[in-house]
Amino acid sequence: MVTTDRECRYCHETFTPPKPETTLCRSCYYEGRHLREHHADLIGRLGDLDTVATANVWHTGGGCFGLAVTLQDERLFFGTVAMMELDENGTAVWRGDAWIPTEPEERWMIGVYASEAAFSDGEEPTRIIMPATDDEFVAAVQEA
Secondary structure, three states, X not given: OOOOOEEOOOOOOEEOOOOOOOOOOHHXXXXXXXXXXXXXXXXXXXXXXXXXXXXXXXXXXXXXEEEEEEEOOOOEEEEEEEEEEEOOOOOEEEEEEOOOOOOOOOEEEEEEEOOHHHHHOOOOOOEEEEEEOHHHHHHHHHHO
């Protein structure tokens, strides 16, 4: 099967898609533009809060993404998808996965870190909020 070049739906640069259904270039994918578009309302709501310095999608490596909300006091709220799994005893538990919710039934797992440096250094979050809806994400940041 021959794949022809196409224009990226975000940056309009020409690229060769790996699959015929691919509509964004590699650069825009790794910038998380498709996820920012999907969560534009939530990112806007978070960014409108007085205590928020920035709210944006971060690519953390490989195919992993999260929604990073940095507060004016430097604390970081980092959201990924919350997944229901069975533990070793067969008990259903919530765990995080390194992706962003994209389906209506999916929820957030939010780790609260002392700072971006604490997150980058692999420190454990000071608090975990899970599972959370978009509205609960906004409320948690607003109450921080």
